[in-house]
Amino acid sequence: MKTYKELQGWVDEMAALCQPDRIVWCVGSDEENERFMSELVSTKKALKLNPEKRPGSYAFFSDPSDVARVENRTFIASQLEEDAGPTNNWRDPEVLKETMTELFRGSMKGRTMYVIPYMMGPFGSPLSKIGIQLTDSLYVVVNMRMMTRFGSKVLEALKEQDAFVPCLHSVGYPLEPGQEDLEWPSTPIDYKYIAHFPEERLIWSYGSGYGGNALLGKKCLALRIASKIAKDEMWMAEHMLILKLTNPEGKTKYILGAFPSACGKTNLSMLIPTLPGWKVETVGDDIAWIWMKPDGKLYAINPESGFFGVAKGTSYQSNYNAMKAIEKNTIFTNVAITDDLDVWWEGIDGEVPEHLMDWKKQDWTKDSVTPAAHPNSRFTVSTSQCPVLAEEWDQPEGVEISAILVGGRRPSTIPLVHESLGWKHGVFMGSMMGSELTAATISKEIGKVRRDPFAMLPFIGYHVGDYLQHWLDMGKKSNYAMLPKIFYVNWFRKNEDGAFIWPGFGENSRVLKWIFERCDESVKAELTPIGYVPAKGSIDLTGLDLTEDDMETLRIIDTDGWLHEVESIREYYHTIGSKLPVVLEEELNKLESRLKFFDVNNQNTDDY
Numbered sequence: 001m002k003t004y005k006e007l008q009g010w011v012d013e014m015a016a017l018c019q020p021d022r023i024v025w026c027v028g029s030d031e032e033n034e035r036f037m038s039e040l041v042s043t044k045k046a047l048k049l050n051p052e053k054r055p056g057s058y059a060f061f062s063d064p065s066d067v068a069r070v071e072n073r074t075f076i077a078s079q080l081e082e083d084a085g086p087t088n089n090w091r092d093p094e095v096l097k098e099t100m101t102e103l104f105r106g107s108m109k110g111r112t113m114y115v116i117p118y119m120m121g122p123f124g125s126p127l128s129k130i131g132i133q134l135t136d137s138l139y140v141v142v143n144m145r146m147m148t149r150f151g152s153k154v155l156e157a158l159k160e161q162d163a164f165v166p167c168l169h170s171v172g173y174p175l176e177p178g179q180e181d182l183e184w185p186s187t188p189i190d191y192k193y194i195a196h197f198p199e200e201r202l203i204w205s206y207g208s209g210y211g212g213n214a215l216l217g218k219k220c221l222a223l224r225i226a227s228k229i230a231k232d233e234m235w236m237a238e239h240m241l242i243l244k245l246t247n248p249e250g251k252t253k254y255i256l257g258a259f260p261s262a263c264g265k266t267n268l269s270m271l272i273p274t275l276p277g278w279k280v281e282t283v284g285d286d287i288a289w290i291w292m293k294p295d296g297k298l299y300a301i302n303p304e305s306g307f308f309g310v311a312k313g314t315s316y317q318s319n320y321n322a323m324k325a326i327e328k329n330t331i332f333t334n335v336a337i338t339d340d341l342d343v344w345w346e347g348i349d350g351e352v353p354e355h356l357m358d359w360k361k362q363d364w365t366k367d368s369v370t371p372a373a374h375p376n377s378r379f380t381v382s383t384s385q386c387p388v389l390a391e392e393w394d395q396p397e398g399v400e401i402s403a404i405l406v407g408g409r410r411p412s413t414i415p416l417v418h419e420s421l422g423w424k425h426g427v428f429m430g431s432m433m434g435s436e437l438t439a440a441t442i443s444k445e446i447g448k449v450r451r452d453p454f455a456m457l458p459f460i461g462y463h464v465g466d467y468l469q470h471w472l473d474m475g476k477k478s479n480y481a482m483l484p485k486i487f488y489v490n491w492f493r494k495n496e497d498g499a500f501i502w503p504g505f506g507e508n509s510r511v512l513k514w515i516f517e518r519c520d521e522s523v524k525a526e527l528t529p530i531g532y533v534p535a536k537g538s539i540d541l542t543g544l545d546l547t548e549d550d551m552e553t554l555r556i557i558d559t560d561g562w563l564h565e566v567e568s569i570r571e572y573y574h575t576i577g578s579k580l581p582v583v584l585e586e587e588l589n590k591l592e593s594r595l596k597f598f599d600v601n602n603q604n605t606d607d608y
């Protein structure tokens with residue numbers, strides 16, 4: 001962290017290193033944004049979309065080598081290697097700084113350095129953090145304007161708060177006098193560095209312009225750096241959606257959901273319930289910062305102020321509210337473009353057009369064998385455009401959390417929903433969650449589960465064992481009864497024919513209803529070796545075309561499958577090493593013995 005007084009000196013020092021032609025401090029006005037957008041269009045870096053179809057919206061096309069987060073070029077540079085742990089790429093901070101200093105030297109020649117003051121979290125929140133990002137990418141500037149609280153008002157807040165996370169970013173493509181720029185400048189993969197210095201609270205990112213690597217407020221600050229700050233300060237920075245659920249009587253609860261990337265967090269956070277009278281509203285779709293008030297209860301804020309969502313597969317059918325949100329004032333990246341200058345991607349509603357410009361700006365027809373939009377094509381839109389944004393989404397103290405959901409894509413073994421026996425068992429569930437690998441290209445691994453603790457595998461800024469201990473410590477700090485209940489959900493169970501058994505999407509509201517009512521203990525559950533599953537008939541299936549057999553498959557415990565699961569978790573736990581919390585090993589052993597010797601009438605759950 002640096003102080004307000006150190007700001008100018010740091011900007012000067014970084015400018016002396018990167019040698020931009022000019023420095024622009026972003027103020028955050030609409031007029032400024034229009035100027036930036038016009039410049040992006042006139043320099044051919046952005047395409048203005050048809051204002052009749054997509055008012056105020058633009059499309060960008062990245063270099064084909066710069067389309068996603070680069071986990072193998074993402075580094076945690078803690079003083080000690082053991083503090084980064086087995087899930088991170090560690091580098092010695094001094095050595096990494098030396099390497100990157102040479103890369104940054106002169107990297108902004110011929111370009112402008114933009115100074116972006118931004119805030120993660122609502123103004124006035126005890127959790128909010130200020131970052132100052134220096135960048136030579138105007139794409140980054142216009143995206144950060146939507147994703148964060150941005151501009152002069154943040155500098156004002158900095159005078160009070162007096163601490164900011166310095167963030168330096170360059171696409172790594174300096175321009176010699178007269179040299180023409182690329183549409184999407186970046187560097188080859190081996191020169192990309194997404195570097196975090198967790199002890200110093202510092203971020204340096206070089207060589208990529210893609211969202212997760214370049215919009216430094218999101219994954220870099222709000223997850224990797226914030227997770228370390230949160231551990232030091234006894235709060236939590238998590239890869240979670242936050243939703244508000246209201247029942248037909250008007251009673252509300254707030255629910256967190258940790259699901260790995262591409263498991264439908266954005267969809268769930270904006271879901272339209274099929275159950276009459278129930279309502280879901282959005283507080284956040286990707287990140288939650290969670291703190292404990294003196295009452296021992298957990299409260300969460302969404303540190304972001306925009307959605308950076310996956311476009312591919314989004315439709316009025318799969319996510320009506322997201323489609324409404326992106327009808328205007330939206331930035332699209334790597335989508336396809338229709339002949340009348342609107343956006344298109346695989347999975348969007350309507351007929352497939354005869355002709356498109358694909359994300360590589362090539363002609364595309366129905367006979368083309370390559371996808372028109374990149375699978376990781378994105379939309380960036382301000383939260384304010386979400387039609388179901390909860391009015392309290394911006395509340396400085398956050399919303400009180402009643403339940404935490406964890407889960408991934410598991411075609412077998414894991415039931416539709418099960419509730420933990422208590423906090424420690426819930427942390428165990430979060431520690432072993434993950435998705436089964438199915439991609440044909442990694443055939444060796446098919447059927448293997450990629451464990452992704454609390455969906456934080458690529459985002460924990462320190463040792464995964466210490467991270468899991470932190471979850472346990474947060475629980476110990478409270479009275480267990482005050483803490484949210486933890487549930488493992490799995491929408492992705494398949495039958496023998498490989499088809500999904502549960503219909504998903506809006507029908508997930510049936511599971512949300514059961515969870516809501518479990519929080520009030522007003523619906524029945526059945527105690528099993530793995531925790532509480534819905535009692536027979538306790539999930540509201542009114543109007544749903546699901547056979548009783550299918551529901552039983554989703555509900556009952558596959559003991560052999562679970563014993564196999566225990567072995568697989570044990571193997572995974574070995575990879576965490578000696579920092580694995582003993583409590584979790586005990587939980588695993590207890591699960592194994594419950595699976596072998598379960599007696600519902602003689603089950604001691606007092607320990608939880």
Ligand code: OXD
Pocket residue numbers: 069212260261262286308
């Ligand atoms: C992710 C994202 O990769 O949110 O998780 O972009």
Ligand code: MN
Pocket residue numbers: 239261286
């Ligand atoms: Mn995410």
